[in-house]
Amino acid sequence: MLRLLPVAAFLLSTALHAQPASPEAFLGYALGERFTPHHRVVDYVTSVAEESERVHLVPYGETPEGRPLLALVVSGAGVAPEAVQASVQASVRGEGEPSHAVVWLSYNVHGNESVSTEAAMATLYELATSARAAEWLDDVVVVLDPCLNPDGRDRYVHAYRQRRGMQPDPSPAAWEHEEPWPGGRVNHYLFDLNRDWAWGTQPETRQRLPLYNAWLPAVHVDFHEQGVDSPYYFAPAAEPYHPAITPWQRELQTQIGEANARVFDRDGRLYFTREVFDLFYPGYGDTWPTFNGAIGMTYEQGGSGRAGLAIVTAEGDTLTLADRIRNHVDTGLETVATTAAQADRVRREFADYFRQPPRGAPRAFAVRGPDAALRDLAALLDLQGITYGLATRTQSARGIRYAGGRSEAEPASRVEVAPGDLVVSLDQPKRALAQVLFEPDPPLGDSLTYDATAWALPYVYGLEAVALETAVEASGEFAAVPSPPPSAYGWIGRWEGPADARLLAALLREGIGVRVLPSPVEIDGVPYGRGSFVVAPAGNRDLGAPLETIVQRVAEATGRPLAAVAGGQITGGPDLGSNRVGFVAAPRVGVLTGEPVSPGSLGEVWSLFDQRWNYPLTLLPAETLTSGDLRDLDVLIMPGGRYGGWLTEDRTAAIRSWVRDGGRLLAMEGGASALAGTEGFALATREAPEESADAEAPLPRYEDRARERATGDVPGAVYRIALDDSHPLAYGYSEWTYVLKQRVQPAPFLDRGWNVGVVRDGAPTAGFAGAEAQAALANSLVFGVEDLGRGHVVYLLDSPIFRGFWASGELLMANAVFGLGAR
Numbered sequence: 072m073l074r075l076l077p078v079a080a081f082l083l084s085t086a087l088h089a090q091p092a093s094p095e096a097f098l099g100y101a102l103g104e105r106f107t108p109h110h111r112v113v114d115y116v117t118s119v120a121e122e123s124e125r126v127h128l129v130p131y132g133e134t135p136e137g138r139p140l141l142a143l144v145v146s147g148a149g150v151a152p153e154a155v156q157a158s159v160q161a162s163v164r165g166e167g168e169p170s171h172a173v174v175w176l177s178y179n180v181h182g183n184e185s186v187s188t189e190a191a192m193a194t195l196y197e198l199a200t201s202a203r204a205a206e207w208l209d210d211v212v213v214v215l216d217p218c219l220n221p222d223g224r225d226r227y228v229h230a231y232r233q234r235r236g237m238q239p240d241p242s243p244a245a246w247e248h249e250e251p252w253p254g255g256r257v258n259h260y261l262f263d264l265n266r267d268w269a270w271g272t273q274p275e276t277r278q279r280l281p282l283y284n285a286w287l288p289a290v291h292v293d294f295h296e297q298g299v300d301s302p303y304y305f306a307p308a309a310e311p312y313h314p315a316i317t318p319w320q321r322e323l324q325t326q327i328g329e330a331n332a333r334v335f336d337r338d339g340r341l342y343f344t345r346e347v348f349d350l351f352y353p354g355y356g357d358t359w360p361t362f363n364g365a366i367g368m369t370y371e372q373g374g375s376g377r378a379g380l381a382i383v384t385a386e387g388d389t390l391t392l393a394d395r396i397r398n399h400v401d402t403g404l405e406t407v408a409t410t411a412a413q414a415d416r417v418r419r420e421f422a423d424y425f426r427q428p429p430r431g432a433p434r435a436f437a438v439r440g441p442d443a444a445l446r447d448l449a450a451l452l453d454l455q456g457i458t459y460g461l462a463t464r465t466q467s468a469r470g471i472r473y474a475g476g477r478s479e480a481e482p483a484s485r486v487e488v489a490p491g492d493l494v495v496s497l498d499q500p501k502r503a504l505a506q507v508l509f510e511p512d513p514p515l516g517d518s519l520t521y522d523a524t525a526w527a528l529p530y531v532y533g534l535e536a537v538a539l540e541t542a543v544e545a546s547g548e549f550a551a552v553p554s555p556p557p558s559a560y561g562w563i564g565r566w567e568g569p570a571d572a573r574l575l576a577a578l579l580r581e582g583i584g585v586r587v588l589p590s591p592v593e594i595d596g597v598p599y600g601r602g603s604f605v606v607a608p609a610g611n612r613d614l615g616a617p618l619e620t621i622v623q624r625v626a627e628a629t630g631r632p633l634a635a636v637a638g639g640q641i642t643g644g645p646d647l648g649s650n651r652v653g654f655v656a657a658p659r660v661g662v663l664t665g666e667p668v669s670p671g672s673l674g675e676v677w678s679l680f681d682q683r684w685n686y687p688l689t690l691l692p693a694e695t696l697t698s699g700d701l702r703d704l705d706v707l708i709m710p711g712g713r714y715g716g717w718l719t720e721d722r723t724a725a726i727r728s729w730v731r732d733g734g735r736l737l738a739m740e741g742g743a744s745a746l747a748g749t750e751g752f753a754l755a756t757r758e759a760p761e762e763s764a765d766a767e768a769p770l771p772r773y774e775d776r777a778r779e780r781a782t783g784d785v786p787g788a789v790y791r792i793a794l795d796d797s798h799p800l801a802y803g804y805s806e807w808t809y810v811l812k813q814r815v816q817p818a819p820f821l822d823r824g825w826n827v828g829v830v831r832d833g834a835p836t837a838g839f840a841g842a843e844a845q846a847a848l849a850n851s852l853v854f855g856v857e858d859l860g861r862g863h864v865v866y867l868l869d870s871p872i873f874r875g876f877w878a879s880g881e882l883l884m885a886n887a888v889f890g891l892g893a894r
């Protein structure tokens with residue numbers, strides 16, 4: 072190796088136009104011969120950035136398991152990425168057009184769709200070295216993220232290597248084509264990162280969004296894999312399209328699709344378009360970029376976690392990793408070429424996108440609710456680059472209220488905006504995204520969609536909302552949260568929103584016990600709702616530091632206020648020393664993990680404890696669970712899953728006796744359904760409703776079978792849940808809340824127990840639910856509590872914390888976990 076001073080090396084490389092090494096030369100094997108672990112991918116792309124004048128390395132964060140997140144910016148000779156970025160941001164503000172069309176290529180968001188990162192290396196090399204790429208880069212800048220989910224991808228790559236011999240076995244039955252639980256698709260916290268772009272619940276997304284928002288590409292491709300026997304999918308997408316998608320966005324994805332088709336047609340490669348992958352739910356890597364001004368597209372190679380290095384397809388061909396790489400490289404490069412070929416139009420249309428008026432009547436949205444929910448919503452808006460303000464005075468405007476059903480059916484009326492209401496005006500660059508995230512019931516062009524059909528942020532955060540037809544003043548900002556004042560008797564905290572649960576979790580973790588008020592009270596003339604909690608010296612005498620010091624540190628760290636309490640006599644409720652006031656200390660909590668638990672459902676719980684609450688949670692392998700494991704627990708969580716074979720008589724008896732001795736069991740989704748009808752538990756199963764015997768009814772036609780199935784389905788709709796707000800499980804709520812329902816496994820009301828949250832009307836508040844599903848869901852249980860011996864079983868038939876973004880359910884989870892329901 073020749074060692075040179077850095078400056079000399081730079082001059083030499085410039086003078087000689089040094090070329091980066093190909094993946095094969097650098098890695099020591101041809102792409103496709105094996106899977107490349109993430110650290111070697113990082114080594115390779117770093118070396119390309121070092122050797123190529125076109126390529127710039129942009130580290131943007133770290134995964135939960137400590138792997139680097141990074142992007143490569145590829146630009147032409149003499150083009151400074153910062154200048155391009157500045158021109159994009161100026162055009163978004165309405166000043167001119169961007170200097171270049173920015174294309175962003177995202178790879179391997181699903182970790183086990185493992186061809187993508189291999190294809191990313193080949194694509195980067197081509198962009199960095201080829202003459203045709205040099206021409207494209209006159210008009211285009213490419214941002215390439217070789218791996219959005221390094222933890223999941225390495226989980227797949229390592230598992231695959233462990234299961235194969237010297238030669239890959241193409242037999243579909245071979246061990247190497249089965250992934251061990253939980254599979255590599257999801258990230259460390261078992262989240263699907265391709266559902267997370269709009270919500271940013273995961274560290275990978277939260278670190279990526281600022282970089283994305285700094286670039287705002289005009290074209291975005293998300294590279295995936297689908298089943299082994301589906302050859303390839305590219306744009307144009309399937310219906311339904313969200314109405315926010317513009318004619319130009321439809322046009323360009325069609326053109327790019329035609330260009331990809333020409334490449335595949337040349338040598339007889341199969342593909343499909345306009346099927347399966349729709350553009351509706353805003354959490355995806357195709358829709359979310361689309362709502363941010365890009366042409367957002369998904370490309371799906373046949374393969375995924377089953378395909379390994381080689382697998383025999385149903386038709387008898389052998390699909391190899393090398394085949395899969397070639398397809399993703401070709402479509403990626405063709406997308407860049409097609410964009411470059413009409414870069415002038417792309418730049419003009421991109422600038423126009425940010426000048427278009429909002430679609431339909433709303434000019435702004437105003438939401439109202441507890442500070443502890445509004446501030447969390449504001450944090451999400453900050454992450455998404457959506458601007459907002461607080462109203463500073465009372466104003467009257469024309470608008471439509473959300474609450475109480477399908478708002479589109481309600482006529483506009485005079486509504487009032489009050490001081491402190493959070494207002495999001497659509498007069499801003501992010502207007503399309505803001506509108507998609509706020510409008511109460513997105514118009515669905517076709518009921519056959521891939522995913523959730525409603526998600527409006529006021530439901531997510533449990534806030535009252537209006538869609539306003541006129542602009543209103545909203546120049547206020549959130550006030551700084553004061554530190555808790557000194558107090559000899561104690562402090563009181565509110566129990567109203569997700570941020571309050573974080574404060575309580577932090578206090579409990581510090582070893583501080585709190586007293587929970589069972590009824591609304593007044594302290595110094597200020598009202599506090601049920602579930603408000605008091606931190607007092609009694610019960611907290613043996614802490615390592617003065618109580619006041621800890622309380623102030625914790626309150627400041629979580630950004631929540633605590634007010635001083637002067638004495639133990641309480642207006643409107645029992646005094647602090649009353650036995651009706653529950654004392655809550657830190658519970659020891661365990662959650663079932665591994666087979667037969669659903670990774671996604673476990674992930675919601677794990678992420679809530681680790682990421683949101685920073686509260687210890689013991690992950691217990693379900694397959695080896697013994698009654699001894701339960702002995703040290705106060706709370707056991709059964710996430711969703713298929714517990715049929717797991718729930719043996721012995722296990723049922725052990726769990727039941729642990730509950731009788733004072734344990735609290737949280738049975739969620741499939742966990743609750745598994746207990747339904749099980750001896751010793753109060754939850755029953757519901758018989759399927761009688762089919763109507765209408766002699767005139769037409770028989771179902773075969774070609775309509777997908778639509779027939781949809782009548783029994785809820786792909787994901789918002790339901791209004793009637794609450795018994797006097798029950799401790801519903802402390803902190805009013806008489807209703809909303810959940811995102813994705814399951815149709817309705818349970819009847821509890822005979823022995825408390826029906827805390829129920830669906831009365833089977834129709835959703837927003838989104839689609841099939842007619843049969845609606846009939847089945849009418850008058851069904853959603854949240855219930857069975858008192859059993861000295862313990863409790865909490866049935867949560869729908870997840871209150873859907874995909875980790877359904878913030879309004881966090882308080883209910885805290886009620887269930889922290890034992891506000893203990894007395």
Ligand SMILES: [Zn+2]
Nearest residue numbers: 181184295296
């Ligand atoms: Zn995928």
